[in-house]
Amino acid sequence: MGRIYVNGVQVTDVDYVLRNGDRVEHWAHRHEHPVRDLPIRIISETDDLLVVEKPPSLPVHTCGQYAIHTVLGQLRVNENRTGLRVLHRLDRATSGVLLFAKNYETDLEFKTTLKQGEWSKEYICKVDGVFPDGEIVCDQPIGPLVITMGIQCVRKDGKEAKSRFRKLWSDGEQSVVQVHIETGRTHQIRVHSQFLGHPIVGDQLYNSAVWGPTKGKNAEYGKSFEELCEAVRNTHKSENWHEKPNPEFERKMEELADDSTVIQPETPGLTTEKRPEFDEICQKCNVESKKVPDNHYQLFLHCLKYETPKWCFQTELPEWAVQK
Incomplete structure (x- = not known):
């Protein structure tokens, strides 16, 4: 399809044999999931460390269809920051303190x-219901429920948490609650x-009737572990997000066939056909995207502070956590 270039020249001969030192490029069309247009605020920076406040909706690094729409992707494209090493992770919809190392020694330390x-x-x-007064400790072990989806649950053979x-x-x-975690299990606070009977407000995974009449309070699900696993898997399976064919696709393809405009892209010395909004071999172009619900972008969970005897990094309370 003419999308392969060697040393800046479009390759039309499929029998071309690559030589030592050849620079190969493949121009592809891709879609990324939408994210909220929120800034990544820098909290602190040294020669060894970069600390930012992560906004909700952005994964930390490339995964699935997220590449530019990630914290690392945005820092690279907008701030020209590369070579950052991920020290820990926050869920895509979670916000708050996020640390990156700038070198191997800091990464290891x-x-x-x-x-x-x-x-x-x-x-x-922020959780549903009126949370009890005083300190409440939960030390229930956590383990996987649906491994392929990363969904966890309280289970006796799980890891200490x-x-x-x-x-x-x-x-x-609803209640706004401060949480200190002494371990770092996947989805620990959510589980x-x-x-405790107070799931996070709007949590798509863990605040749902699929977990039983009390939404999983005290790990009482009203069904066997196997039945729960199947029910949760069916609720969140990818088929539920399948989109309908885009009625504009054929017309867009006709417009593309009539458009022979040639432009100079960013790569010096490389000429290619105009990059269209639609692509004839892109499966995502031929579908009509579904409206994404608001709770997909933000979870009412915020990393407020990370601290050791040597350092402390923290953010302000998010707007939703401030008492009016």
Whole structure:
């Protein structure tokens, strides 16, 4: 299809044999999932470390159809920052403190202290219901429910996990809660708040009737583990997001066939056909995208502070956590 270039020249001979030192380019068309137009705020920076406040909706690094629409992608494209090493992760819809190392030595030092449990990790979340007063400790073990989807649950054979909750305020229907986690299990706060009977507001995974009459409180699901696994898998399977054919696709393809405009792209010395909004071999172009619900972009969970005896990085309370 004429999309392969060698040393800046379009290759039309499929029998061309690559030579040592050839520079090969393939011009492809891709779609990325939408994200919120929110800034990545820099909290602190040294020669060894970059600390930012991650906005909700952005994954930390490339995954699935996310590449530019990631924290690392945005820092690379908008700030020309490359070579950053991921020290820890936050879920795509979670916001808050995020640390990157700039070199191997810092990467090793910080990950060593993290594994040794030296990090104090403080989060803020908004949950359903009026959370009890005083400190509430949840030390239920956590393990996988649907491995392929990364969905977790409280289970006796799970890994040790401990979270300490304390209510900050409540409006009688929902509560904003401070959480210190002493371990770092996948979805730990989401699973433990569900177990306590106060799941995070709007949480697509863990605040749903699929977990039973009480939405998984006290790990009581009203069904066997196998039945729960199947029910949760069916609720979140990819088929539920399949889109309908785009009625504009054929017309766009006719317009593309009539458009022979040639432009000079960013790569010096490389000439290619005008890059269209539609692509004849792109499966995503031939579908009509579904409207994404708001709770897909943001989870009411914010990493407020990470701290050790040597350093401390923190953010302000998110707007949704401030008592009006």
